[in-house]
Each structure stands twice: as structure tokens, then as C-alpha cells.
Amino acid sequence: MPLVHAVNVHKSFHHNEVLKGIDLDVESGEVVCLLGPSGSGKTTFLRCINQLETIDGGRIWVDGDLAGFVERGDRLHRLPDKAISTQRREIGMVFQRFNLFPHMTALENVMEAPVRVRGRGKREARHRGLQLLERVGLGDHCDHYPAHLSGGQQQRVAIARALAMDPKLMLFDEPTSALDPELVGEVLTVMRELAEQGMTMIVVTHEMGFARGVADRVVFMDGGVVVEQGEPKHVIDNPQHERTRSFLSRIKAEHDEHARAIQEGLQVERG
Numbered sequence: 001m002p003l004v005h006a007v008n009v010h011k012s013f014h015h016n017e018v019l020k021g022i023d024l025d026v027e028s029g030e031v032v033c034l035l036g037p038s039g040s041g042k043t044t045f046l047r048c049i050n051q052l053e054t055i056d057g058g059r060i061w062v063d064g065d066l067a068g069f070v071e072r073g074d075r076l077h078r079l080p081d082k083a084i085s086t087q088r089r090e091i092g093m094v095f096q097r098f099n100l101f102p103h104m105t106a107l108e109n110v111m112e113a114p115v116r117v118r119g120r121g122k123r124e125a126r127h128r129g130l131q132l133l134e135r136v137g138l139g140d141h142c143d144h145y146p147a148h149l150s151g152g153q154q155q156r157v158a159i160a161r162a163l164a165m166d167p168k169l170m171l172f173d174e175p176t177s178a179l180d181p182e183l184v185g186e187v188l189t190v191m192r193e194l195a196e197q198g199m200t201m202i203v204v205t206h207e208m209g210f211a212r213g214v215a216d217r218v219v220f221m222d223g224g225v226v227v228e229q230g231e232p233k234h235v236i237d238n239p240q241h242e243r244t245r246s247f248l249s250r251i252k253a254e255h256d257e258h259a260r261a262i263q264e265g266l267q268v269e270r271g
Helices: 042-049 081-088 106-116 122-135 151-163 181-196 208-214 242-270
Strands: 004-013 016-026 031-035 057-062 069-072 075-078 091-094 169-173 200-204 217-222 225-230
Touching: 004 042, 016 042, 016 057, 016 225, 031 042, 031 208, 042 057, 042 169, 042 200, 091 151, 106 122, 106 151, 122 151, 151 181, 181 200, 181 208, 208 242, 217 242, 225 242
Parallel strands: 031 200, 031 217, 091 169, 169 200
Antiparallel strands: 004 016, 004 057, 069 075, 217 225
16 A cells, blocks of 8 residues: 555545545555645645545545544544554644744754653654754754744754654645745755655645655646646656646746746846
């Protein structure tokens, strides 16, 4: 079985069906990028994998375990919260917003979950935390509080915090969307390195360069369904579905407009 095996996943909010039967497999070590317009269901699908949302239909397995439920006969029974929390430990998630504890240093943020959730000793957690901060390029910022870190640095601390739990799977929900443009690259570099080291990753992103260069597979979602999927060179450079072509055309136009605005700003500064 793939590391993530999703079959006919449905999810609704107040009679609004957000996921309409998602089938998706992610192999161990694979990097999958989810593309699509706002409201297409990408974030909801990630949250269902991590059990931050409860699916209404279908099944999701993570590393062979049925997520959130136990199956008896042909019926599903919801697991107790404690059992769900145990399953969730194996999955790291990085959000759009960094969600760091403001009263804790970068190192203390990274140490918190291993100590409180996994019961590791503080000395071990500190040693591991320092290694992870070094890994994301923040070894010399371990004693800094979030307020004294840039957005890109805070997001890298958030990645280190997720890695501190030694997850089997990393989920990224538009991790660069809240960052100033000049800070995006430093976060994508860390993610690129994780991919090269074999981390299984599902990434919701609008960063086409990252998707093209790092993803093993790109999945385009729209209207709560998977419209198209395949290798980046096929889906991004030669999309087969009109909805995919329209979305990518819009993303390219926005990127070109942004680049033009930056260039005009530079010319004004020089002038």
C-alpha cells in the first residue's frame, strides 16, 4: 500500500460539498504538489489526511493505518481522540501562518512537542532541536523569539518544529503565501533539501517553479475533484484539461504582473 492511500474521500461544510470523491495515492519518498484555485478543496484534503477535519465518506490510510477510524465488518467507527492524536504524531504539518508560541524561543518551540507529546528528555530534545535549527539554516538564531525573526525565518522554525517529531509524512499548506517575495526562496530551499533527502511530502502551492523542479507528480484540483495529474512537465507545460490551462494561464499572468511591478519599482528607485 502507498504511504498515503485516499479512496473516494468526501467532505462537506454546512451542505457545501468541498471534497467530492478524491482518490489519491502518494508513495513513500514521493513529493506531490497540489495545485488549484482557492476553494478547490486542496487545504481541506490536507486537513483530512492530518485528521484536523473528519471525512464524511471514503477512507484514508496513512502507512497502512486507517486514519481516524476502525473498521468492523462493513462499518466504520470513529477512534477516540487519544488514538487520533497518536496517529497524528506521525504526520508533520506546516501552515500558511507560522503558529509559533510567541513567548518561547526558536529552540523552545522546536523542543515543545517532543518533550510534551513523545515524552523525550529535555537534554535529548535540546540536542535534536539544535540539529534541526542548524539544518534549516537557523543554528545561530536558536535563542531568538518569533517577534525578532523574519517571516521566512519563522516558517523555517515551523518546519524544524514539525521535523522534531520525526514524521513519516510532511504536509505543507501554501507555506510561502504569507511571506514577502524576497523571503520565499529561503523556505523553498529548505523544502527542496527535504525532498532530496527522501521526505514524503504533499505540498499545496502556487509556486510553479518549485512544483516543476521538485515534485514527482502534480495534481490539479478544482471544484472538489482531481481534474488532472501527472509529471510536472506534462501537467504544467502541456495541460490536457481546459480548467487546468485556464488556471495556469491566470497564475502566469499574475506572476508577470508582479515581476513588472517590481521592475518598475526598481526603475523609480534608480531614477
